[in-house]
Amino acid sequence: MSDFPTKARVVIIGGGAIGVSTLFHLAKKGWTDSVLLEKNELTAGSTWHAAGNCPNFSASWAVMNMQRYSLEMYRTLAEDVDYPMNYHVTGALRLGHTKQRTQEFERVASMGRYQGLQMDMLTPEEAKEYYPFLETHDLDSVLWDPLDGDIDPAQLTQAMAKGARDLGATIQRFCPATGVTQKDDNTWIVHTDKGDIECDYVVNCGGYYAARIGEWFKPYGGRDVPMVVMSHQYFLTEMIPEVEKFTKENGKKLPMIRDVDSSYYLRQDTHGLNLGPYERNCKAHWITEDDPMPEDFSFQLYPDDLDRLEWYIEDAMERVPPLGTAGVGRNINGPIPYAPDGLPLMGPMPGVKNAFEAHSFTFGIVQAGGAGKCMAEWIIDGETEWDMWAVDSRRYTAHADHDFVLQKALETYGHEYAMHFPHHQWPAGRNKKLSPNHDRLIADGAQMGAFNGWERAVWFAKDGDDTSEAATETWDREGPWTKRVKEECEAVRDSAGVIDMCGFSRYTLKGDGAAEWLRGQITGALPKVGRMNLAYFADSRGRIVTEMSIIRNGEDDFMLMTAAVAQWHDFELLWRNLPEGLELKDISSDVVTLLLSGPKSRDMLAPITDGDLSSGWLTHQKAKVAGHDVMLARVSFVGELGWEVHCPAEVAAEVYAAIREQGAVPFGMYALDALRIEKGYRTWKGDLSTDYTMFEGGLGRFVKLDKPQDFPGKAALQAEAEAGSKKGFVTLIVDAGDADAPYMSTLWKDGEVVGETTSSTWGYRVNASVALGMLRQDLTEPGTEVEVEIYGKRYKAVVQPDQPLWDPSNERIRA
Numbered sequence: 001m002s003d004f005p006t007k008a009r010v011v012i013i014g015g016g017a018i019g020v021s022t023l024f025h026l027a028k029k030g031w032t033d034s035v036l037l038e039k040n041e042l043t044a045g046s047t048w049h050a051a052g053n054c055p056n057f058s059a060s061w062a063v064m065n066m067q068r069y070s071l072e073m074y075r076t077l078a079e080d081v082d083y084p085m086n087y088h089v090t091g092a093l094r095l096g097h098t099k100q101r102t103q104e105f106e107r108v109a110s111m112g113r114y115q116g117l118q119m120d121m122l123t124p125e126e127a128k129e130y131y132p133f134l135e136t137h138d139l140d141s142v143l144w145d146p147l148d149g150d151i152d153p154a155q156l157t158q159a160m161a162k163g164a165r166d167l168g169a170t171i172q173r174f175c176p177a178t179g180v181t182q183k184d185d186n187t188w189i190v191h192t193d194k195g196d197i198e199c200d201y202v203v204n205c206g207g208y209y210a211a212r213i214g215e216w217f218k219p220y221g222g223r224d225v226p227m228v229v230m231s232h233q234y235f236l237t238e239m240i241p242e243v244e245k246f247t248k249e250n251g252k253k254l255p256m257i258r259d260v261d262s263s264y265y266l267r268q269d270t271h272g273l274n275l276g277p278y279e280r281n282c283k284a285h286w287i288t289e290d291d292p293m294p295e296d297f298s299f300q301l302y303p304d305d306l307d308r309l310e311w312y313i314e315d316a317m318e319r320v321p322p323l324g325t326a327g328v329g330r331n332i333n334g335p336i337p338y339a340p341d342g343l344p345l346m347g348p349m350p351g352v353k354n355a356f357e358a359h360s361f362t363f364g365i366v367q368a369g370g371a372g373k374c375m376a377e378w379i380i381d382g383e384t385e386w387d388m389w390a391v392d393s394r395r396y397t398a399h400a401d402h403d404f405v406l407q408k409a410l411e412t413y414g415h416e417y418a419m420h421f422p423h424h425q426w427p428a429g430r431n432k433k434l435s436p437n438h439d440r441l442i443a444d445g446a447q448m449g450a451f452n453g454w455e456r457a458v459w460f461a462k463d464g465d466d467t468s469e470a471a472t473e474t475w476d477r478e479g480p481w482t483k484r485v486k487e488e489c490e491a492v493r494d495s496a497g498v499i500d501m502c503g504f505s506r507y508t509l510k511g512d513g514a515a516e517w518l519r520g521q522i523t524g525a526l527p528k529v530g531r532m533n534l535a536y537f538a539d540s541r542g543r544i545v546t547e548m549s550i551i552r553n554g555e556d557d558f559m560l561m562t563a564a565v566a567q568w569h570d571f572e573l574l575w576r577n578l579p580e581g582l583e584l585k586d587i588s589s590d591v592v593t594l595l596l597s598g599p600k601s602r603d604m605l606a607p608i609t610d611g612d613l614s615s616g617w618l619t620h621q622k623a624k625v626a627g628h629d630v631m632l633a634r635v636s637f638v639g640e641l642g643w644e645v646h647c648p649a650e651v652a653a654e655v656y657a658a659i660r661e662q663g664a665v666p667f668g669m670y671a672l673d674a675l676r677i678e679k680g681y682r683t684w685k686g687d688l689s690t691d692y693t694m695f696e697g698g699l700g701r702f703v704k705l706d707k708p709q710d711f712p713g714k715a716a717l718q719a720e721a722e723a724g725s726k727k728g729f730v731t732l733i734v735d736a737g738d739a740d741a742p743y744m745s746t747l748w749k750d751g752e753v754v755g756e757t758t759s760s761t762w763g764y765r766v767n768a769s770v771a772l773g774m775l776r777q778d779l780t781e782p783g784t785e786v787e788v789e790i791y792g793k794r795y796k797a798v799v800q801p802d803q804p805l806w807d808p809s810n811e812r813i814r815a
């Protein structure tokens, strides 16, 4: 009898580091009836030729979590699964050329300390003690990560494969998947030349072939996978006597060097060096019809492209002079998949039920362990331990077409080690979705930022303001925008301002039983007909999945609104469980939302609307503005009297013009952020994430444990209500220096880590640096003093009363 499996719980397509780790982690969690299909030998894709560098360093909290987990796992893997492998923990020196880079290092070291990692800042002189050949005269600082190192990618993959097999999972090598068919009950048949496999779930771990595999899912709701294939190379030298001598004398390898400002790493490989640059003049492959992706590229490389390396080799020779004496060994130039931001695409496959994906990894060796863990949790539990939005596939929606992905991938690869400054807007792949007011905004000086592909004003420049990209390359609060943002906030405070919030995500939900079904999804109550409110969706652990504004037009007739970036994520949250008979529609592109806010907003709106402007807070009504049918919602995200004007896209320009004619001052997203933080209003995936429960997030008033519906998270929240929460949401006033606290800045008390910030800003109405964050429950009493670590320095922060800093009794909103 053939031992080919015909049934499995999960089928994974692709046997690189990621697919194999996913299989291993599924098996570790008990799902041993899972099958991995590999078209060639394991590692035949990008994995076999990877350099195998394994840093902890990442500016992303989620990615650092993944990498930290991987490295912890790799340290004992050989022993755990009884598969010897080469894993060298050499430590790494990250070189900083500028003050800004030093600040970035300080910030990541602080995040690392929070996660239990010890990363140390060294002076250039101290770095020389670790690396005697290092040229340091032009360095500002060096970051030392003692746990950085390199692993043999093929051995790593084989070790995880052994671990998976030993637990009972199945690997079929030389067995390409050739297609998929989804059955009526949403389970799958995966086709291969050796036969079909029926399974509950399928996972695309196809590496640089993932877009091709993604095509099979289009009949079942799938999209074009937003990735391109780039070439990435590293260059190996012959033996270098100084390097050999160092190793002999010290009994260890040299640490890795990452010269991030020059954009390359340099690592010892046997007794030579391995130089891997991220070149500005990088190259995408297989992107045109006359250069199609070959049917099979297993274990193949691109021709050497040494011209691209020249600048980097010369730079590295100045940094580590013995490199200049080395003979040329060989060059590896291999395919590497890139998503637009260079982060992987992981999680539920957008638009497709019972399908998942984990691909487009640019650092898939170091991330494999953590990625496998997250994927197993996503598939088995439907949720992950850490909030993984940074890598969630649903962060790219319809705007991520081929042109966008290509432009962004080239930009990202060429700036792989770049710093991501808070006021910097990357220029590639812009203008994908424009508001009808776009030209007018630009004419008024708007500096734009992209939000789920939509261009929105972030601030309005005036004549003479420096609008160069260079001016935004700072971690500091101050920049050409500061004065204008202050003016914008003051206009909203004293008069009225208007902002075009194009791209707000919105869905309609209708049908008999819609209300009852929604009650079973959200933690709190539904608004009455004619009213609106905020509603929260929790996961099974009571953690915050999302927040939506629910507008109730009729008994079973709703409009739900959420953040622009949440468009696919939140739609799917509703769609994946939607009962038969209910109709759910995404109408995000049809409507433009204009926020008019400020004490004079009523006076400005009155002459141009027939709406009832005396109707109270949280009401909504159909009305005419400037002669056009709109919906007016009496809410304000900035904490002043105000209305959201929801208008059909085709009339949005006329409505906007009419509001401006009444004297409303245009303001941008930076001002909006400052204004909302002063009110303690949270935003999605900053303050609201699955890292926190509803109670921890201070959202207890939106949890109705006494309602009959058994909503997700109810049992966990019930238990937390009885036992008490470990953390609590707080507003802090910070004695900050030149910068406000970035996302996930560590909070300290008496030398202990006690929490983190989730957003912060300068509050122009309260004239202080304000941070929102999560603090150990026993420290949440107003008046408690803690410290916030901002780019390596600690500043005093004081817990504020549990109410908005600005207008605590909400009198201005209700005026």
Ligand SMILES: Cc1cc2nc3c(=O)[nH]c(=O)nc-3n(C[C@H](O)[C@H](O)[C@H](O)COP(=O)(O)OP(=O)(O)OC[C@H]3O[C@@H](n4cnc5c(N)ncnc54)[C@H](O)[C@@H]3O)c2cc1C
Residues within 6 Å of the ligand: 013, 014, 015, 016, 017, 018, 019, 037, 038, 039, 040, 041, 042, 043, 044, 045, 046, 047, 048, 049, 050, 051, 052, 053, 054, 175, 176, 177, 178, 205, 206, 207, 208, 209, 213, 231, 232, 233, 234, 298, 332, 333, 334, 335, 336, 358, 359, 360, 361, 362, 363, 364, 365, 366, 367
């Ligand atoms: C030169 C270079 C150096 C690198 N250095 C590093 C580094 O130092 N550190 C690091 O972390 N990362 C590094 N990377 C990146 C790393 O190689 C990748 O991120 C990682 O290998 C991705 O693993 P994967 O499992 O997602 O993809 P892959 O390894 O490409 O695996 C995908 C697998 O799917 C299989 N497959 C495709 N289609 C089918 C099908 N229809 N049926 C069955 N199987 C199929 C393929 O054969 C392949 O084996 C480097 C990459 C390059 C190019």
